[in-house]
Amino acid sequence: MKNEGMNVRFKLFSALIAVCVLGIIASAGAQENKFRLKPGAQGKNCLTCHVDLQDKLKLPFVHTPVKAGECASCHNPHASSHGKLLAADTNKICFTCHPDVVSKKALSSHKVVAEGNCIKCHDPHAAKNKFNLLESGNNLCFGCHKDMGDAVKTAKFKHNPVERGCLNCHNPHDSDQAVSLLKDKVPALCLKCHKTGTPVFQKQHMNYPVAKARCTSCHNPHGSDKAGVLYTNVHRPVANKMCNQCHEDPTSANPFATKKTGYELCRGCHSQMVNEAFSKNRIHWPIADKKGCIHCHNPHAGPIKGLLKAKMIDLCSECHADAIEQQKRSPTKHAPINEGMCTTCHAPHASDNVLLFQQASVIDICLSCHNYSLHSTHPIGAKALDPRNNNVMVLCTSCHGTHGTENKHMLYYPTSTELCVQCHVEHRR
Amino acid sequence: MMKNIVLIAILLLSAPALSAELMQFKHLVSIYKYPESNDPKAAEIKINQPEGVACRGKSILVSDTANARLQPYTLQDDGSIKPGPGAGIQVAYPMHVRMNSKGDIFVLDGKQHKILRMGATGEAKGNFELEGVPAPEAWIPKNFAIDANDNMYILDVFSSRVLVASPEGKFQRQIVFPATDGFFSDLTVDPQGTIFILNSITSMVYSAVPDDKAFSPLKSGLKDFVTFPTSLTADKQYLYIVDQFGSGIVILGKDGTVRGRKLKMGWKEGEVHYPSDICLNEEGEMFIADRGNNRVQIYTRE
Numbered sequence: 101m102k103n104e105g106m107n108v109r110f111k112l113f114s115a116l117i118a119v120c121v122l123g124i125i126a127s128a129g130a131q132e133n134k135f136r137l138k139p140g141a142q143g144k145n146c147l148t149c150h151v152d153l154q155d156k157l158k159l160p161f162v163h164t165p166v167k168a169g170e171c172a173s174c175h176n177p178h179a180s181s182h183g184k185l186l187a188a189d190t191n192k193i194c195f196t197c198h199p200d201v202v203s204k205k206a207l208s209s210h211k212v213v214a215e216g217n218c219i220k221c222h223d224p225h226a227a228k229n230k231f232n233l234l235e236s237g238n239n240l241c242f243g244c245h246k247d248m249g250d251a252v253k254t255a256k257f258k259h260n261p262v263e264r265g266c267l268n269c270h271n272p273h274d275s276d277q278a279v280s281l282l283k284d285k286v287p288a289l290c291l292k293c294h295k296t297g298t299p300v301f302q303k304q305h306m307n308y309p310v311a312k313a314r315c316t317s318c319h320n321p322h323g324s325d326k327a328g329v330l331y332t333n334v335h336r337p338v339a340n341k342m343c344n345q346c347h348e349d350p351t352s353a354n355p356f357a358t359k360k361t362g363y364e365l366c367r368g369c370h371s372q373m374v375n376e377a378f379s380k381n382r383i384h385w386p387i388a389d390k391k392g393c394i395h396c397h398n399p400h401a402g403p404i405k406g407l408l409k410a411k412m413i414d415l416c417s418e419c420h421a422d423a424i425e426q427q428k429r430s431p432t433k434h435a436p437i438n439e440g441m442c443t444t445c446h447a448p449h450a451s452d453n454v455l456l457f458q459q460a461s462v463i464d465i466c467l468s469c470h471n472y473s474l475h476s477t478h479p480i481g482a483k484a485l486d487p488r489n490n491n492v493m494v495l496c497t498s499c500h501g502t503h504g505t506e507n508k509h510m511l512y513y514p515t516s517t518e519l520c521v522q523c524h525v526e527h528r529r
Numbered sequence: 530m531m532k533n534i535v536l537i538a539i540l541l542l543s544a545p546a547l548s549a550e551l552m553q554f555k556h557l558v559s560i561y562k563y564p565e566s567n568d569p570k571a572a573e574i575k576i577n578q579p580e581g582v583a584c585r586g587k588s589i590l591v592s593d594t595a596n597a598r599l600q601p602y603t604l605q606d607d608g609s610i611k612p613g614p615g616a617g618i619q620v621a622y623p624m625h626v627r628m629n630s631k632g633d634i635f636v637l638d639g640k641q642h643k644i645l646r647m648g649a650t651g652e653a654k655g656n657f658e659l660e661g662v663p664a665p666e667a668w669i670p671k672n673f674a675i676d677a678n679d680n681m682y683i684l685d686v687f688s689s690r691v692l693v694a695s696p697e698g699k700f701q702r703q704i705v706f707p708a709t710d711g712f713f714s715d716l717t718v719d720p721q722g723t724i725f726i727l728n729s730i731t732s733m734v735y736s737a738v739p740d741d742k743a744f745s746p747l748k749s750g751l752k753d754f755v756t757f758p759t760s761l762t763a764d765k766q767y768l769y770i771v772d773q774f775g776s777g778i779v780i781l782g783k784d785g786t787v788r789g790r791k792l793k794m795g796w797k798e799g800e801v802h803y804p805s806d807i808c809l810n811e812e813g814e815m816f817i818a819d820r821g822n823n824r825v826q827i828y829t830r831e
Binding site (some may be wrong): 185209257332353361362364378380381382383385386387388418420422423426455486488489491492496522 | 554556561562575576578594595615621622639640642665667668671686687688689701711712714730756757774775794795797803822823824
């Protein structure tokens with residue numbers, strides 16, 4: 101009796117397991133063919149209308165799901181909330197099958213990849229290039245990086261790996277080794293090709309142990325018009341191979357140490373500039389700190405005139421992002437900021453004026469670009485005191501925010517009426 | 530009973546936060562001009578781009594920067610301003626200014642990059658020199674603070690450190706700046722002896738209690754609350770950060786919690802435009818060097 105009961109329970113349990121297994125198989129089948137297409141109908145159904153794709157599928161490299169006729173892997177045949185009837189957001193759909201295209205440990209990632217703009221480089225269906233790339237070799241990269249492409253093509257002194265392909269040094273998606281998608285850090289990357297132990301190499305580098313230095317502080321890895329692929333603008337001591345003018349001797353214990361700290365080092369040659377800066381009422385304070393001039397300037401070589409580390413607007417916004425951001429939000433742009441010329445109004449090193457203004461009078465600064473007589477007849481200057489505060493004159497900046505405001509014409513208030521009645525209170529309604 | 534105890538405890542714990550949030554500053558008076566004097570020309574001079582303001586009790590000292598002059602005033606009980614004590618003092622380019630407990634005046638001269646020392650009535654006592662500074666010996670003061678015992682704290686931007694010296698200038702200790710990007714613009718010492726330094730670029734405040742060998746960041750940055758903070762001061766409970774580009778004052782708890790933002794940009798009385806310095810006296814009155822408005826404004830607490 102007891103055995104019989106056990107048998108019944110065993111049979112019931114077995115049946116339950118069988119039902120579960122069948123259920124899982126059925127569900128997997130349904131998942132594979134979730135639109136319940138007729139056998140053999142996958143893909144073929146789509147191509148009856150999308151005839152243009154038929155030619156494309158003859159290309160040598162076809163995306164795997166397309167080749168398998170699994171159009172429904174990416175598209176919903178009935179309806180979708182996304183463009184092209186995609187099953188998910190255009191910028192996310194690729195990651196459903198390619199989730200690890202950007203490593204979690206990545207030190208740098210290609211912006212288009214991070215934003216999911218995979219189709220900037222890859223054709224989602226088929227292409228004549230490996231990996232479904234839209235173009236082959238450097239042409240693909242230079243499609244976006246046009247300036248770089250032009251510079252590489254016109255450079256008098258070429259860097260051979262660039263000619264052979266950007267991917268010699270860069271990863272296309274991400275890099276967990278270095279910045280700028282580099283396959284390895286500098287100088288390790290450079291040292292894979294360049295042998296630093298040769299007498300010629302050592303002589304060229306004045307016997308400094310540059311195998312431990314950052315090669316790109318002098319050399320343009322993409323080619324240059326200067327011999328030795330040095331950047332276009334070279335600091336004179338570097339051009340003259342006088343490294344020890346600033347650095348300790350190559351045989352010393354710390355050959356890359358500078359002989360002096362901060363601006364004191366630069367003062368050795370640029371004494372007039374440094375002395376003039378320090379004689380002004382106000383100095384741009386970073387000049388006076390430990391880092392000094394190299395906050396903004398490259399000490400060796402660089403692509404920008406004046407050996408600036410970056411374009412002026414980018415350089416200034418490293419510290420004054422607030423001012424630059426304010427301009428970005430402003431419906432009316434102030435031309436000097438828009439053109440990245442902060443020095444139109446501000447002195448970069450030092451000034452006798454507040455906010456490092458180039459001139460003592462705000463009005464004079466504005467009039468160096470603007471013709472006030474064509475702009476307004478409102479009195480400004482020493483004879484027009486601000487009614488809100490008699491200790492300040494009416495200036496251009498009484499009405500306009502020079503880095504932009506949320507209002508048109510960089511006005512502090514959205515309408516002229518609101519602006520004017522701040523002072524002309526008798527007209528306030 | 531238990532519920533009541535818990536409620537009282539919550540109220541007590543939140544009291545500092547509530548007090549800061551409810552703290553209101555009421556504009557009391559502004560200083561616009563030089564005091565009336567026998568020299569009618571002097572009486573016509575308006576304050577011009579004041580970079581600094583010092584306060585001790587009812588004594589006020591204004592760095593009238595563009596007029597190259599330090600000007601003393603006294604805040605009277607009725608809220609009015611009286612000239613002096615003493616006359617104005619000529620300084621090439623006066624910026625940050627403070628007074629010690631004896632009334633001696635210390636002012637940072639922007640042109641010389643030196644801290645000048647003067648007696649209470651303005652008699653020159655030479656530059657404030659440091660004795661026994663460890664290597665690197667060179668130092669450039671960006672700002673300074675004086676504690677209740679008249680010890681001097683110097684923000685040395687050239688060698689990236691805070692130098693602490695006795696009132697006579699004898700080196701006592703140094704704390705190096707945290708290894709971080711940005712630029713340190715100001716420092717202050719609170720009544721408990723904790724040093725606070727302000728990074729204008731990263732909008733971070735760091736602190737070091739008297740025995741600390743290094744600075745630690747306060748718990749969170751101020752990026753969402755300020756645009757370009759340039760100076761700070763402290764009382765027993767709070768830190769007060771001057772947001773120069775944003776024209777306002779942000780109040781922080783000593784742990785870095787933002788307790789509120791006060792004042793707004795403008796030209797009218799009570800409003801500020803590119804404020805450059807702040808000072809609090811023992812009574813909690815707040816003095817703002819309102820540089821863009823060519824005045825010093827005084828606020829009381831409500």
